[in-house]
Amino acid sequence: MIDAHGHLITGCPGHKEMVGSEGDMCPKCEYMTMIPITWDITGVDTVRVTSLPDYNPPADKLKK
Numbered sequence: 001m002i003d004a005h006g007h008l009i010t011g012c013p014g015h016k017e018m019v020g021s022e023g024d025m026c027p028k029c030e031y032m033t034m035i036p037i038t039w040d041i042t043g044v045d046t047v048r049v050t051s052l053p054d055y056n057p058p059a060d061k062l063k064k
Helices: none
Strands: 018-020
Touching: none
Parallel strands: none
Antiparallel strands: none
């Protein structure tokens, strides 16, 4: 799926309501990484994982 800005929407294949950046770990299962969404999310209340207090981005995202 592509968002309004033309970027790929990525999410957890196991927890379809979890949406994040590619490579993010899903905070629900703590082992699946976010991949481009190829499944239908119609009617699913999504949660952007960066808004969660237990969000842990991959180490390379912490580098500036």
